[in-house]
Amino acid sequence: MTEPSRKRPRPTDPAAPEGCPHTRLPSGATKKDDEFWFDDGNLIIVAQDVEFCVYKGPLVKHSPVFRDMLTLPQPAEAGELGHRPVVSVPEHPTSFRHFLREFMAGSGFQLPGDEPVFEVVCAVIRLGHKYEVDRIVEKGLGYLKKQWLDNYSGWSFQANLAYARYWANPHIAERCISVVNIARLTDTPSLLRPALFECCTIDPQDLLKGHQREDGVCERLTAEDVTRVLLARTELVKLDALTALRIFRNTSGECYDYHNCTHAFQDAISELTESPSPSRMFSADPKRPSWFDCASKTDGPSFCDACLMEIRRKENEERSEMWNMLPSILDIPEPPRPEFW
Ligand SMILES: [Zn+2]
Numbered sequence: 001m002t003e004p005s006r007k008r009p010r011p012t013d014p015a016a017p018e019g020c021p022h023t024r025l026p027s028g029a030t031k032k033d034d035e036f037w038f039d040d041g042n043l044i045i046v047a048q049d050v051e052f053c054v055y056k057g058p059l060v061k062h063s064p065v066f067r068d069m070l071t072l073p074q075p076a077e078a079g080e081l082g083h084r085p086v087v088s089v090p091e092h093p094t095s096f097r098h099f100l101r102e103f104m105a106g107s108g109f110q111l112p113g114d115e116p117v118f119e120v121v122c123a124v125i126r127l128g129h130k131y132e133v134d135r136i137v138e139k140g141l142g143y144l145k146k147q148w149l150d151n152y153s154g155w156s157f158q159a160n161l162a163y164a165r166y167w168a169n170p171h172i173a174e175r176c177i178s179v180v181n182i183a184r185l186t187d188t189p190s191l192l193r194p195a196l197f198e199c200c201t202i203d204p205q206d207l208l209k210g211h212q213r214e215d216g217v218c219e220r221l222t223a224e225d226v227t228r229v230l231l232a233r234t235e236l237v238k239l240d241a242l243t244a245l246r247i248f249r250n251t252s253g254e255c256y257d258y259h260n261c262t263h264a265f266q267d268a269i270s271e272l273t274e275s276p277s278p279s280r281m282f283s284a285d286p287k288r289p290s291w292f293d294c295a296s297k298t299d300g301p302s303f304c305d306a307c308l309m310e311i312r313r314k315e316n317e318e319r320s321e322m323w324n325m326l327p328s329i330l331d332i333p334e335p336p337r338p339e340f341w
Contacts, residue, residue: 033093036100043070044086050093053084058103063131091127092215099127102136116143119214122178129186141188148179148194150335152323155194173202174211178219192332196225200233201285232329236284236322243318244272244282247291252310261307267300291315 033052041053059066069087089096098120125140127133149155176198183191199207199221207229210220221229248268251261272282292312295303303311327334 033097035097036104042084044084045096046086046088047091047093047096050096052096052100054100054104056085062103062135063133065131092217095123095127095215098123099131099136102128102133118175118178122182122213123215125182125186137186141182141186141191144179144182144191145188148176148191148198150190150193152320155197155323156319173198174206176202177207177211177221178213180221180225181219184222184225189333190335193326193330193335196229196232196330196332197326199225199229200236204230204233228331231331232326233284235329237282239322239325240284241272241282243315243322244291245269246318247311247314248272248295252304252307254306254310255304256306257304260301261304264295264298264301264303264307268295268298271300 030046030049030051033050036052036054038053038055041055043054043056043059045052045054056070060070061067066087070085091099102124121140121143125137125144128136128140176195179191179195180199183189183195207221207226210218212218220226248265251258251265255261292308292315295308295311326332
């Protein structure tokens with residue numbers, strides 16, 4: 001499924017510093033970059049306090065923004081340093097270094113066999129978008145789309161991985177804030193459902209604090225998306241409660257221990273409605289232990305295998321249905337229907 005065209009006009013990255021590239025001599029103290037200073041380079045780019053001496057050709061060839069900047073007549077204040085033109089950009093040097101690697105080293109965010117680094121991927125997408133280098137924007141978005149899958153089976157698998165990653169680093173969940181903003185910036189709707197849904201799992205206080213990027217920018221959702229997430233979160237908790245009540249309503253038609261299972265179902269409902277333990281609180285978070293897991297490890301009367309299988313089947317069915325309702329719950333466009341051949 002192809003995404004809609006993301007050609008101009010390009011919205012500005014709301015989290016990026018203000019300013020546009022322009023040519024001028026650097027002011028104040030700057031230092032040469034250790035990685036991108038080629039003695040025979042023919043262009044100096046100053047990103048904040050770091051100077052990069054690189055080759056103009058690849059930038060002019062692939063970036064219409066740099067092409068215009070470096071080939072059109074420059075204002076009187078444009079400068080040269082050692083007979084090389086000097087361009088100042090407002091980007092953080094770390095982010096700009098990631099971007100340059102895509103041009104000068106062929107791969108900014110993935111070495112063979114390596115897992116791409118999330119912060120690098122996002123920086124390259126943001127700058128690729130700003131400087132209109134579609135090739136590297138598509139490459140970065142391709143990685144994000146593999147991590148934030150917009151289909152139920154893929155998402156369900158990734159949610160399990162996210163659960164494992166979450167315990168290694170709880171702050172990893174806040175990365176989805178950056179993914180939502182990149183989806184908005186690049187007009188990539190297929191990232192919206194999985195990333196906004198993940199935002200619903202973040203504690204609202206942490207959501208408002210935002211995601212601290214490596215370039216120092218604290219990235220937050222727009223006010224519209226914060227509202228969207230908080231409203232959806234309430235709706236998802238309600239759906240989770242209804243799901244649990246439906247799952248624990250009846251024994252399976254295949255039940256072979258009806259008396260014991262009837263008690264088990266009654267106990268489950270009593271616990272949910274009267275004194276829920278922390279692991280059985282209704283939640284918008286799919287990383288919370290499943291109702292099937294709770295039923296398998298109950299301290300009270302145990303369920304027979306037939307009833308356990310029925311609990312699992314119903315839960316999968318309810319979760320799949322919830323996934324299909326997400327565009328409506330999140331108030332985002334419905335994804336296009338799959339194409340059948
Ligand atoms: Zn049973």
